[in-house]
Amino acid sequence: MRKIVTILLVGMYSLSVAQDKVWVFFADKPDAESFNPHTFFDQKAIDRRVRHNIDLYDVSDVPVSVTYVKQVESITGNLGVQSRWFNALCCYATEEQKEKIKELPFVTAVKTVSTIQKFCAGYETLAEDSSFIPNKDDHAFLQAQTERMGASIFTENQVTGKGVRVAIFDVGFKSYKTNPAFNHVRANNRIIKTYNFVQKKEDVDNGGTHGTFVTSCIGGMIEGQQMGLAIDAEFLLARTETWTEFYSEEENWLAAAEWADKNGADVINSSLGYTYHRYFREDMDGTTSLVSKAANMAARKGIVVVNSAGNEGAGQWKNIGTPADADSVLSIGGIKPESGIHTSFSSFGPTWDKRLKPNVTAYGHVIGSGPKGVSETQGTSFSGPLVAGFVACAIQTRPGYTNMQIFEEIQKAGDLYPYFDYAHGYGVPQARHFFQMPSQPRRTFVIDVDNTSINIELDTVGWAAGLTKSSAKIGERYIQWPDYVFYHIENKNGYLDKYFVVNPEGDKGKLSDAEIQMAGRGTTSFSPFIILKSEYAKPFTLRVFYKGYVESVEIK
Amino acid sequence: MKSLIKIKFALVTIGLLFFASISEAQTIELAQDVNEDTVISKFGKNRKHYFSSYFGFGITPGQVETDSIQLKSGESTKLTYGFYYKYKVAEPYSILFALSYGLSQFEFETPDDFKYRRLNVNDVELEFANRINFGKRGNTIGNYLELGISGDYVFGTKLLSKQIIDDPTVNHKARKVELTGLSYINKPNYTAHARFGSNKYVITADYRLSDLTNDDINFDLPPLTIGFRLDFGG
Numbered sequence: 001m002r003k004i005v006t007i008l009l010v011g012m013y014s015l016s017v018a019q020d021k022v023w024v025f026f027a028d029k030p031d032a033e034s035f036n037p038h039t040f041f042d043q044k045a046i047d048r049r050v051r052h053n054i055d056l057y058d059v060s061d062v063p064v065s066v067t068y069v070k071q072v073e074s075i076t077g078n079l080g081v082q083s084r085w086f087n088a089l090c091c092y093a094t095e096e097q098k099e100k101i102k103e104l105p106f107v108t109a110v111k112t113v114s115t116i117q118k119f120c121a122g123y124e125t126l127a128e129d130s131s132f133i134p135n136k137d138d139h140a141f142l143q144a145q146t147e148r149m150g151a152s153i154f155t156e157n158q159v160t161g162k163g164v165r166v167a168i169f170d171v172g173f174k175s176y177k178t179n180p181a182f183n184h185v186r187a188n189n190r191i192i193k194t195y196n197f198v199q200k201k202e203d204v205d206n207g208g209t210h211g212t213f214v215t216s217c218i219g220g221m222i223e224g225q226q227m228g229l230a231i232d233a234e235f236l237l238a239r240t241e242t243w244t245e246f247y248s249e250e251e252n253w254l255a256a257a258e259w260a261d262k263n264g265a266d267v268i269n270s271s272l273g274y275t276y277h278r279y280f281r282e283d284m285d286g287t288t289s290l291v292s293k294a295a296n297m298a299a300r301k302g303i304v305v306v307n308s309a310g311n312e313g314a315g316q317w318k319n320i321g322t323p324a325d326a327d328s329v330l331s332i333g334g335i336k337p338e339s340g341i342h343t344s345f346s347s348f349g350p351t352w353d354k355r356l357k358p359n360v361t362a363y364g365h366v367i368g369s370g371p372k373g374v375s376e377t378q379g380t381s382f383s384g385p386l387v388a389g390f391v392a393c394a395i396q397t398r399p400g401y402t403n404m405q406i407f408e409e410i411q412k413a414g415d416l417y418p419y420f421d422y423a424h425g426y427g428v429p430q431a432r433h434f435f436q437m438p439s440q441p442r443r444t445f446v447i448d449v450d451n452t453s454i455n456i457e458l459d460t461v462g463w464a465a466g467l468t469k470s471s472a473k474i475g476e477r478y479i480q481w482p483d484y485v486f487y488h489i490e491n492k493n494g495y496l497d498k499y500f501v502v503n504p505e506g507d508k509g510k511l512s513d514a515e516i517q518m519a520g521r522g523t524t525s526f527s528p529f530i531i532l533k534s535e536y537a538k539p540f541t542l543r544v545f546y547k548g549y550v551e552s553v554e555i556k
Numbered sequence: 557m558k559s560l561i562k563i564k565f566a567l568v569t570i571g572l573l574f575f576a577s578i579s580e581a582q583t584i585e586l587a588q589d590v591n592e593d594t595v596i597s598k599f600g601k602n603r604k605h606y607f608s609s610y611f612g613f614g615i616t617p618g619q620v621e622t623d624s625i626q627l628k629s630g631e632s633t634k635l636t637y638g639f640y641y642k643y644k645v646a647e648p649y650s651i652l653f654a655l656s657y658g659l660s661q662f663e664f665e666t667p668d669d670f671k672y673r674r675l676n677v678n679d680v681e682l683e684f685a686n687r688i689n690f691g692k693r694g695n696t697i698g699n700y701l702e703l704g705i706s707g708d709y710v711f712g713t714k715l716l717s718k719q720i721i722d723d724p725t726v727n728h729k730a731r732k733v734e735l736t737g738l739s740y741i742n743k744p745n746y747t748a749h750a751r752f753g754s755n756k757y758v759i760t761a762d763y764r765l766s767d768l769t770n771d772d773i774n775f776d777l778p779p780l781t782i783g784f785r786l787d788f789g790g
């Protein structure tokens with residue numbers, strides 16, 4: 001018996017003390033002088049640098065020294081990801097090997113990453129249909145998911161993401177070579193490059209279907225119906241996710257970002273987020289994780305980085321993951337098509353250091369295309385790509401803008417802007433913003449402040465005058481614009497303490513249009529709202545959004 | 557003056573009630589208190605304090621060291637249900653206190669006319685354990701090695717047997733015997749525990765350090781149980 005116990009204990013011990021994964025950082029780049037950006041970069045990467053006034057000979061773009069890499073490899077016998085941005089390489093090393101590496105004169109630091117083996121992992125369950133011919137309802141849904149952002153305005157102006165290169169990082173892109181949703185892309189050879197960072201090969205037609213659905217929400221088209229907005233964009237597909245080891249995914253993400261940069265990406269879409277498996281909520285500060293540092297670096301290279309906020313909204317974690325926490329990352333939350341507001345699973349902001357996230361939102365329930373057909377699926381994984389397609393179109397309309405100018409414009413294009421909260425950001429970006437078509441909001445409420453309370457009186461005249469419900473019907477689907485009253489309490493530090501979305505119609509909101517007409521819309525029964533001052537620490541700012549109109553009052 | 561204040565208060569109250577009744581139609585679709593989300597919790601899988609309940613199942617593979625009676629190979633089992641409190645001392649090291657109920661079943665070989673002969677031992681176990689975690693992780697249990705020792709108290713014993721009676725002259729077809737309060741089982745015991753866990757999945761090895769039986773019988777029951785455990789989380 002004692003032998004069995006001994007064997008068991010030894011087995012357990014050997015399982016738990018594997019070689020460490022380390023990042024080795026180098027002091028310099030001796031090959032920098034011979035670096036030729038014109039042979040190293042794709043022309044589009046050069047163009048992007050010129051547009052952003054980035055030095056073509058920036059030392060952070062010079063690859064890691066081959067000599068240094070070889071010397072480390074001679075000690076460890078293995079090599080992992082190399083990062084030119086951070087002048088470092090990843091490898092496995094024993095304690096003895098670590099000490100030898102540290103003794104190398106060109107090594108500045110050896111940092112242990114360690115590894116955690118995944119026991120299991122999961123993505124959204126995708127109930128795939130077995131047909132690539134969308135039914136009537138699918139058509140309507142597809143139209144709604146793009147029209148909610150103003151697809152017809154982009155179409156009228158022939159804006160389709162043409163000439164914009166979008167890199168997509170995901171778990172795998174099964175069927176992308178044959179999927180009918182990408183016929184138009186393949187026909188024009190617009191899948192520029194692919195790389196599988198997990199298996200170190202070009203083929204990405206493996207790993208999973210998630211990336212296929214995601215790509216369809218950026219630039220897919222089925223039966224003449226666009227699934228995303230950037231149907232004429234170019235694509236770089238990178239598989240970065242593995243099922244076996246947590247932290248290597250972030251290393252792959254970094255490697256993919258550098259690859260995307262080198263190959264001329266204008267936009268990175270990453271429907272990936274890392275949360276409690278590796279981090280605490282207080283780590284969501286935009287600087288702690290490797291992947292947030294990598295995302296910020298990609299932004300510094302002029303790329304618009306779009307990342308899904310995450311699907312933890314209804315879970316214990318609740319908040320955004322990383323790299324959605326990075327300040328230069330456009331983080332995308334999800335809304336429910338039927339209500340037009342936050343869908344329960346979409347992760348909430350802000351970041352741990354109280355920065356606004358998510359920045360904007362899009363449908364969190366979509367129709368996508370997988371290997372077996374088109375089907376409805378959900379997750380902020382798909383809100384992100386819808387906005388990534390929007391970003392590609394925005395870049396096409398503003399060719400001279402830098403990535404951070406585009407970032408700002410996307411926020412300003414939000415249908416709640418300048419109102420914001422930590423569930424919706426600035427709302428769903430609208431194409432009209434890019435065509436000098438800003439709607440002139442009419443005053444829809446009046447704020448009246450007395451000694452004890454703040455009264456918000458909704459514009460009943462507007463109701464009486466037949467202010468129409470902010471929705472449009474496509475087939476059996478409604479496109480719902482935020483028809484609710486949004487208000488938030490901002491503290492003296494500029495952070496939100498509380499925020500609310502209220503349906504002023506209450507149960508009436510659940511009635512059909514015909515029933516509402518019969519009930520006599522235009523009565524005063526929906527007004528006013530009363531907010532007691534005593535409930536909030538003074539001073540604070542109350543900001544209210546209702547039907548496109550925003551007003552705020554400061555309470556001292 | 558006081559009456560004027562009272563009247564004002566009454567008017568404000570009536571006004572608020574009036575508005576409240578008007579606004580009954582409004583429904584709050586979303587309400588978020590950001591401050592509640594930005595408090596660092598002391599409780600959690602990789603926080604200072606953590607509670608978890610668990611269910612375990614193990615097999616007692618050994619044999620009794622006597623020729624008079626034998627255990628059925630691989631059929632003796634142990635079920636455990638309990639909960640533990642974990643206190644994180646430092647990043648890789650935690651201490652745990654666990655309280656659990658265990659049901660050990662020893663299945664004995666029987667003559668052909670017996671359906672079973674089984675010894676059930678019910679006990680409660682109070683354990684102290686040390687957990688060492690491996691690898692960087694977030695707010696998860698992670699991978700760990702755990703070593704502990706428990707004081708056990710047997711509060712119930714039962715020896716059950718069922719004999720098939722193949723005799724047409726007898727009315728009943730089987731004879732069931734249940735003996736409880738077995739005097740040859742020691743009530744206090746102590747056990748060493750070793751576990752390797754990966755989040756909620758745990759491989760366990762328990763080795764009883766004391767004899768389960770006393771001098772009233774001439775053999776002891778096998779001390780080792782190997783199995784798995786599922787942590788349900790706090």
